[in-house]
Amino acid sequence: MPELLIKTQHLTKTYQMGEVKVHALRGVDLEIHKGEFIAIMGASGSGKTTFMNLLGCLDHPSGGTYWLDGTDVHAISDTELTRIRNQKIGYVFQSFYLLPRTTAMENVELPLLYRNKLNHHQRHELAISAMRKVSIEDRMHHFPNQLSGGQQQRVAIARAIVNEPVFLLADEPTGNLDTRTSLEVMAVFQQLHKEGKTIVLVTHEQDIASYAQRNITFRDGKIVADTTNPNPKDALSDLARLPKLDEEE
Amino acid sequence: MNIFGILRIAIKSLGRNKTRTFLTMLGIMIGVAAVIAMLAIGQGAKKIVDDQINSMGTNVIIISSNFSSQRSTVQSAAGSGNLLEVEDTEAIRDRIDGVLYASTVFTTFGQLKFEGNNWRTGVMGVDADYFNIRDMQAEQGHLFYPSDVENSTKVCVIGKTVADNLFGEADPLEKIIRIRNVPFKVVGVLKAKGQNSMGQDQDDTVIAPYSTVYARLLGQRWRNMMIMVSAESKERIHIVQQDILDLLQSRHRGTTSEEFYVRTQTDLAEAASSVSDTMTILLASIAGISLLVGGIGIMNIMLVSVTERIKEIGIRMAVGANKKDVLLQFIIEAVTISIFGGLIGIGLGFLASGIVGKYMNWAVEVTPWSVMLSVGFSCAIGIFFGWYPASKAANLNLIDALRYE
Numbered sequence: 001m002p003e004l005l006i007k008t009q010h011l012t013k014t015y016q017m018g019e020v021k022v023h024a025l026r027g028v029d030l031e032i033h034k035g036e037f038i039a040i041m042g043a044s045g046s047g048k049t050t051f052m053n054l055l056g057c058l059d060h061p062s063g064g065t066y067w068l069d070g071t072d073v074h075a076i077s078d079t080e081l082t083r084i085r086n087q088k089i090g091y092v093f094q095s096f097y098l099l100p101r102t103t104a105m106e107n108v109e110l111p112l113l114y115r116n117k118l119n120h121h122q123r124h125e126l127a128i129s130a131m132r133k134v135s136i137e138d139r140m141h142h143f144p145n146q147l148s149g150g151q152q153q154r155v156a157i158a159r160a161i162v163n164e165p166v167f168l169l170a171d172e173p174t175g176n177l178d179t180r181t182s183l184e185v186m187a188v189f190q191q192l193h194k195e196g197k198t199i200v201l202v203t204h205e206q207d208i209a210s211y212a213q214r215n216i217t218f219r220d221g222k223i224v225a226d227t228t229n230p231n232p233k234d235a236l237s238d239l240a241r242l243p244k245l246d247e248e249e
Numbered sequence: 250m251n252i253f254g255i256l257r258i259a260i261k262s263l264g265r266n267k268t269r270t271f272l273t274m275l276g277i278m279i280g281v282a283a284v285i286a287m288l289a290i291g292q293g294a295k296k297i298v299d300d301q302i303n304s305m306g307t308n309v310i311i312i313s314s315n316f317s318s319q320r321s322t323v324q325s326a327a328g329s330g331n332l333l334e335v336e337d338t339e340a341i342r343d344r345i346d347g348v349l350y351a352s353t354v355f356t357t358f359g360q361l362k363f364e365g366n367n368w369r370t371g372v373m374g375v376d377a378d379y380f381n382i383r384d385m386q387a388e389q390g391h392l393f394y395p396s397d398v399e400n401s402t403k404v405c406v407i408g409k410t411v412a413d414n415l416f417g418e419a420d421p422l423e424k425i426i427r428i429r430n431v432p433f434k435v436v437g438v439l440k441a442k443g444q445n446s447m448g449q450d451q452d453d454t455v456i457a458p459y460s461t462v463y464a465r466l467l468g469q470r471w472r473n474m475m476i477m478v479s480a481e482s483k484e485r486i487h488i489v490q491q492d493i494l495d496l497l498q499s500r501h502r503g504t505t506s507e508e509f510y511v512r513t514q515t516d517l518a519e520a521a522s523s524v525s526d527t528m529t530i531l532l533a534s535i536a537g538i539s540l541l542v543g544g545i546g547i548m549n550i551m552l553v554s555v556t557e558r559i560k561e562i563g564i565r566m567a568v569g570a571n572k573k574d575v576l577l578q579f580i581i582e583a584v585t586i587s588i589f590g591g592l593i594g595i596g597l598g599f600l601a602s603g604i605v606g607k608y609m610n611w612a613v614e615v616t617p618w619s620v621m622l623s624v625g626f627s628c629a630i631g632i633f634f635g636w637y638p639a640s641k642a643a644n645l646n647l648i649d650a651l652r653y654e
Contacts, residue, residue: 058567059648079571086569097564097651101265113254114569159568 285598291529374462583635
């Protein structure tokens, strides 16, 4: 069994909405090991997004404990949390969240800017190698509005992996993309997984989840199913089976 | 992140909104330019006064007396009341150490006439020493001598302006002009001094022996008598000043020191400069208000900019920017606006000062400290007015910022 990467124990999150207390998470126990490719599923309001925010150290839990790579994330300061976000987690969002009017290159470099002790050249080389991994390096001087959705998501993935994080957290990464581009993005994730990356992907599409090794389903703030997918689909071969487009690029 | 990295980010994001950045800068530019121009004008005014006082001569002491003194009513003619006498001048010259020159000075006005030409100007009655005190030389002919004063000779020297107006192209030397119908012979024309910095024509004057002016023009009444003294050295000037006051009091029994005005050039300069300093501060404060308004403009735009970029802030925080990074980014943006605005404002201030100087014929002077003051002030404004929007940005909740639409 590979090394344990993430362990949550009875993780809860409660929001105060005026008079009413909303229990978004009602105690989640989960273990994730290095090298896993996990899809978290659930209808909207099931708590999967809240769980993703906690997993990504974007928010504080109301109760329970969360261990990430040996650190008790629940108990550390905001500054430390920022450092963890910067160096241990890579984010991929549904609407890409690239900075507008900023080149692909600069977007990918962004996490490196907040990591000290890197000079201009080191940043440049790391950014290029990250973009090469997702085959977007030929677009490095383009602005986000000059790129297609799939290309923008590749830039976002390059930004997520540029700091060599311990795991990738993707929130509905294919939610804004058509079938073909979704498959392309999933192929990128599967490739990164093959290279040893741990990936946690949040989606509400069963079809997308079937590309992952392990599926976790949320309902009403709790995990209701945790299944292993023995034969995940292969995005590249599915892509090859799609009917050819009349006009290729 | 280091400060240069943040600076690069700040400049880049300002560059994305060029028009807005420029308009925001404009407020600071105008403010700084106004402060610099106002300080330059104030400095110019001060310089004018200084020049005027310096143009009196070197180490000059001016002595006058209190006109409203009630002590001299019995012996003196009605309407006089001036305590000073020509003998005081002699006494100062002869008995006080450190006095180089001393001269009685009467001033009056008179209508001058030569053949068909008329000219009205100031007439001075002085000792021959006066020319040394004021450092005056003759360009044509000669100055009058002590013997002319002793004999009340009807001679005079005239300034260039007077010569031009009465004689035109003709040679004024040895000609007889009439001052209030009294004939005076022109023995010399003074070397032109030109306008002083206030635009007064220093060559529009007639100078004659005081004895002649006293007897012929003033009708033997002591009027407007002053004594001008030139001290040997700057160091001794205050000792000489005190000695003169003591001497005058001992010569005029029963008077108090308040009845004589014995003022050095420095005293005059200080009095004048305190006036011009007040004016400078007033002008600069008004200009400072426009700088303040410019600062509020920065705050306004920074607040808009923070609201517009909530999502950007969220993304930056998600990928590893901490509160300090975000705070610094926005403060540096504000400071960059204010410093660039300040630098351009300095240029505009120089320009405005130059224009004012040219059209008002006013010796404006931009001093280095006014430039430093403006730069420092605009930098402080950037930090002060940038702080609130920046801390608003830095304290945003990450999740809310990220999900903000």
